[in-house]
Amino acid sequence: xxxxxxxxxxxxxxxxxxxxxxxxxxxxxxxxxxxxxxxxxxxxxxxxxxxxxxxxxxxxxxxxxxxxxxxxxxxxxxxxxxxxxxxxxxxxxxxxxxxxxxxxxxxxxxxxxxxxxxxxxxxxxxxxxxxxxxxxxxxxxxxxxxxxxxxxxxxxxxxxxxxxxxxxxxxxxxxxxxxxxxxxxxxxxxxxxxxxxxxxxxxxxxxxxxxxxxxxxxxxxxxxxxxxxxxxxxxxxxxxxxxxxxxxxxxxxxxxxxxxxxxxxxxxxxxxxxxxxxxxxxxxxxxxxxxxxxxxxxxxxxxxxxxxxxxxxxxxxxxxx
Amino acid sequence: xxxxxxxxxxxxxxxxxxxxxxxxxxxxxxxxxxxxxxxxxxxxxxxxxxxxxxxxxxxxxxxxxxxxxxxxxxxxxxxxxxxxxxxxxxxxxxxxxxxxxxxxxxxxxxxxxxxxxxxxxxxxxxxxxxxxxxxxxxxxxxxxxxxxxxxxxxxxxxxxxxxxxxxxxxxxxxxxxxxxxxxxxxxxxxxxxxxxxxxxxxxxxxxxxxxxxxxxxxxxxxxxxxxxxxxxxxxxxxxxxxxxxxxxxxxxxxxxxxxxxxxxxxxxxxxxxxxxxxxxxxxxxxxxxxxxxxxxxxxxxxxxxxxxxxxxxxxxxxxxxxxxxxxxxx
Ligand SMILES: Nc1ncnc2c1ncn2[C@@H]1O[C@H](COP(=O)(O)OP(=O)(O)O)[C@@H](O)[C@H]1O
Ligand SMILES: Nc1ncnc2c1ncn2[C@@H]1O[C@H](COP(=O)(O)OP(=O)(O)O)[C@@H](O)[C@H]1O
Ligand SMILES: [Mg+2]
Ligand SMILES: [Mg+2]
Numbered sequence: 269x270x271x272x273x274x275x276x277x278x279x280x281x282x283x284x285x286x287x288x289x290x291x292x293x294x295x296x297x298x299x300x301x302x303x304x305x306x307x308x309x310x311x312x313x314x315x316x317x318x319x320x321x322x323x324x325x326x327x328x329x330x331x332x333x334x335x336x337x338x339x340x341x342x343x344x345x346x347x348x349x350x351x352x353x354x355x356x357x358x359x360x361x362x363x364x365x366x367x368x369x370x371x372x373x374x375x376x377x378x379x380x381x382x383x384x385x386x387x388x389x390x391x392x393x394x395x396x397x398x399x400x401x402x403x404x405x406x407x408x409x410x411x412x413x414x415x416x417x418x419x420x421x422x423x424x425x426x427x428x429x430x431x432x433x434x435x436x437x438x439x440x441x442x443x444x445x446x447x448x449x450x451x452x453x454x455x456x457x458x459x460x461x462x463x464x465x466x467x468x469x470x471x472x473x474x475x476x477x478x479x480x481x482x483x484x485x486x487x488x489x490x491x492x493x494x495x496x497x498x499x500x501x502x503x504x505x506x507x508x509x510x511x512x513x514x515x516x517x518x519x520x521x522x523x524x525x526x527x528x529x530x531x532x533x534x535x536x537x538x539x540x541x542x543x544x545x546x547x548x549x550x551x552x553x554x555x556x557x558x559x560x561x562x563x564x565x566x567x568x569x570x571x572x573x574x575x576x577x578x579x580x581x582x583x584x585x586x587x588x589x
Numbered sequence: 590x591x592x593x594x595x596x597x598x599x600x601x602x603x604x605x606x607x608x609x610x611x612x613x614x615x616x617x618x619x620x621x622x623x624x625x626x627x628x629x630x631x632x633x634x635x636x637x638x639x640x641x642x643x644x645x646x647x648x649x650x651x652x653x654x655x656x657x658x659x660x661x662x663x664x665x666x667x668x669x670x671x672x673x674x675x676x677x678x679x680x681x682x683x684x685x686x687x688x689x690x691x692x693x694x695x696x697x698x699x700x701x702x703x704x705x706x707x708x709x710x711x712x713x714x715x716x717x718x719x720x721x722x723x724x725x726x727x728x729x730x731x732x733x734x735x736x737x738x739x740x741x742x743x744x745x746x747x748x749x750x751x752x753x754x755x756x757x758x759x760x761x762x763x764x765x766x767x768x769x770x771x772x773x774x775x776x777x778x779x780x781x782x783x784x785x786x787x788x789x790x791x792x793x794x795x796x797x798x799x800x801x802x803x804x805x806x807x808x809x810x811x812x813x814x815x816x817x818x819x820x821x822x823x824x825x826x827x828x829x830x831x832x833x834x835x836x837x838x839x840x841x842x843x844x845x846x847x848x849x850x851x852x853x854x855x856x857x858x859x860x861x862x863x864x865x866x867x868x869x870x871x872x873x874x875x876x877x878x879x880x881x882x883x884x885x886x887x888x889x890x891x892x893x894x895x896x897x898x899x900x901x902x903x904x905x906x907x908x909x910x911x912x913x914x915x916x917x918x919x
Contacts, residue, residue, distance in 0.1 A: 316773045316775055316776075317743075317744065317773050318743075424631075424632075424861055424862075425631065426861065427861075454630045454631050454800050455800060455801055455802070455803075455841070455844050455845050455846075456630055456840070456841060456844040456857060456858040457630075457861075458844075458846070458855075459844045459846065459855035459856060459857040460857045462846075462855055463854050463855055463857060466853075466854070481773045481774055481775075482774050482846075483774075483848065484845075484846040484847060484848045485846050487846075487848055487849075488846050488850075488852075488855060508849075508851070511848055511849060512849060521775065522774070522775065523848065524778075525774040525775045525777070525778040526774060526803075526848055527774065527777070527801055527802075527803020527804050527845065528803055528806070528847070528848075529802050529803050529806060529830055529842055529845050529847075530806070530830070530831075531806040531826065531827045531830050531831065532831075537778065537782075539778065539779060539782065540775045540779075542729065543743045543745060543746065543776075544743075
C-alpha cells in the first residue's frame with residue numbers, strides 16, 4: 269500500500285482585487301495534483317519559484333488547508349480530520365525548511381528545541397530519557413552531543429540544518445517533507461546534508477517529499493521526480509530516466525539550466541525567456557505555452573492532459589499525443 | 590597597468606588584543622574588460638575583500654592593516670573621503686545577492702535608476718536613459734516597467750534592475766557579490782548570460798563572487814579560489830577547472846552534483862571552514878585535506894607561481910594523491 273496518496277489536490281488562496289475590487293480572485297497555487305509516495309521512497313518535486321512547491325508540500329501535511337481533493341495517509345483522508353485527530357497524526361509526518369536560520373527558535377538551546385518535539389508527543393518519560401534520546405539524535409545527524417546546550421546562532425548553516433533534521437526525526441515520522449533544505453547552503457555543505465538524508469532514509473525507512481529547484485540535486489536523492497509548473501504536474505517519471513530523456517519542453521529547459529563545471533561540456537542551453545506568469549490569471553491552454561520554444565496553435569487553447577508514455581512516465585504536452 | 594590590482598591586502602576584525610585576520614595577504618589582478626571569478630565557501634573572506642575595493646567597510650569595526658588596492662594605479666586605501674565618494678558607484682559599482690533588500694520598496698524603480706543617474710551623470714537623468722538602461726539589462730516593455738514598485742517584480746527582474754542601476758554610472762568595474770545565489774537555476778543562467786554580454790558590449794571588467802563553481806566556466810577569464818582569508822589557487826578559468834592543482838579546489842569541484850552520475854554518495858569536503866578564532870596552524874586547509882602530510886600541520890605554505898599564469902598555495906601540488914580521505918569529522 270502507498271504511504272501517501274494525493275488525489276486531485278487543489279489549494280486556492282483568495283486575494284483582494286484592489287481597494288474597491290468587486291468579488292474575489294484566487295491564486296491557483298496548486299491546481300489539481302495527483303501522486304503517490306510509497307514507504308521509504310523519495311519523491312523529488314522541482315519547478316521554478318512561485319510554481320506552488322511549498323504550498324503543495326505544506327498542504328500534503330495539512331499545514332495549509334486544501335481547497336479540494338483527498339490526502340490519504342496510510343489510507344486515511346487527513347484533510348477531513350478534526351483538529352484534535354489531526355494533531356495526534358502529526359507525529360507521522362514532519363517538515364524541514366529551507367532557511368536553517370529562521371526555522372529554529374533562537375531562544376531555545378538544541379536540547380530544549382529537540383526536547384520540545386519529544387514532549388509534545390510524550391515520547392520521553394523523564395529528563396534522563398529525554399537527554400539520552402536527544403544525544404542519540406544529535407549523533408545520528410553528525411553533531412556532537414556535548415553541544416546540546418548551545419543556541420542556534422552558535423552553529424553554521426549546515427549544522428543548523430542538521431538540528432532541524434534531528435528535530436524532525438525525534439518523533440519517528442514515516443514521511444518528511446523537505447522544502448528546499450539545501451538551497452541556502454554552500455555546495456560543499458549541500459552534499460553533506462544530502463548524504464545524511466540518504467543515510468537516515470536507509471536506517472529508518474523514511475519517505476521524503478524533496479523539494480528543490482536544482483535538478484542535479486533532486487536527481488541524486490530521488491527515486492521519482494515530479495516536475496511542476498504553475499500549480500500543475502507537467503511531467504513525472506523515474507528520476508534517472510527523466511533526467512536522461514526529458515520529454516516536456518519545460519523539463520528540458522530546467523535540465524539545461526543546471527550549472528555544469530566542465531568548461532568543455534557540449535550542451536545546448538535552452539534559455540527560458542521571461543518569468544513564471546501570474547497564478548491568478550494563468551495563461552489559457554497549456555500554462556507553459558507563452559515561454560515554450562515549441563508551442564503551436566492548439567497549445568494556446570487546449571489544456572494538455574497528463575498521459576502515460578511507456579511504462580513509467582507521464583507528461584502533459586500536446587507534442588506527445 | 591591593470592584596472593584593479595590588490596596587493597597583499599590584510600584586514601582585521603576583533604579587538605587589537607584579539608584580532609581576527611579575515612583577509613590575510615590577498616593579491617589579485619584584473620585587467621580592463623576582463624572577468625575574474627572569486628570562489629570559496631561561506632566565511633572565506635570573499636565579500637570583505639570585494640567591499641574593500643571601494644573601501645565600503647567602515648573602520649571601525651574593520652581595520653585595514655596592510656596592503657594596497659590600486660584602482661587605475663591609485664591606492665584606494667589612501668584616498669581622501671571626497672575622492673572615495675566619487676569612485677563609489679562611479680568607476681566601481683556593486684551588485685549584491687539580495688536585490689529585494691537593496692531596492693527601496695517605496696519608490697518606483699524608474700525613479701531609483703534616475704536618482705543614480707542624477708548623482709553620476711546628471712545630464713542623462715531622464716526617462717529615455719532609464720529606458721535605455723532597462724533595455725540593456727533585458728527587461729521587456731521598459732516603458733511600462735519603470736513605473737513598477739520593486740515588489741511588483743520577480744527576483745530575477747529585481748536583479749536586472751539592480752544591474753541597470755549599477756550601470757548608470759558607466760563603471761569600468763562591476764563587482765557582483767553572489768548575484769544569482771538567491772535565484773532559481775533558470776534565472777541564474779539568464780543573469781550570468783546577461784553579465785557576460787554586458788562585459789562584451791561595454792568593455793566593462795567584472796569581479797564575480799560565487800560559491801558555485803558550476804557558473805564560472807561560461808563567464809570568467811580567470812579564477813581565484815579563496816580559503817580562510819587567503820588565495821589558494823589562481824589561473825585561467827579553463828586550466829583551473831580542467832586541472833585543479835590545490836586539493837581544496839579539487840574538492841570544491843567534486844562537490845558540485847552532476848547530472849546523470851550514478852553514484853550512491855556525493856563527494857563532500859569533510860568538516861567545515863575554520864572559525865576565525867581558531868585558524869589551524871600550518872596550511873589552513875590541512876585538517877580537511879585528503880593529501881595532508883605531517884609538515885602541512887606546521888609549515889604555512891607560500892603561494893607559488895608556476896608556468897602559464899598559474900599560482901597555487903600547496904607544496905604537494907604535483908605529488909599524486911597518496912592518502913585516503915582523512916579525518917572526516919562530520
Ligand atoms: N498564503 C498565501 N496567500 C496568497 N498567495 C499565496 C500564499 N502562499 C503562497 N501564495 C502564492 O502561491 C503561489 C505558489 O507559491 P509557493 O507555493 O510558495 O511556490 P514555490 O514554493 O514553488 O516557490 C505563488 O504565486 C505565491 O505568491
Ligand atoms: N562586520 C563584521 N564584523 C566581524 N566579523 C565580520 C564582519 N563581516 C565579516 N566578518 C567575518 O569575516 C569573515 C569573512 O566574511 P565574508 O567576507 O562575508 O565571507 P564570504 O563572503 O566569503 O562568505 C567571516 O568569518 C565573517 O564572520
Ligand atoms: Mg518554496
Ligand atoms: Mg559573501
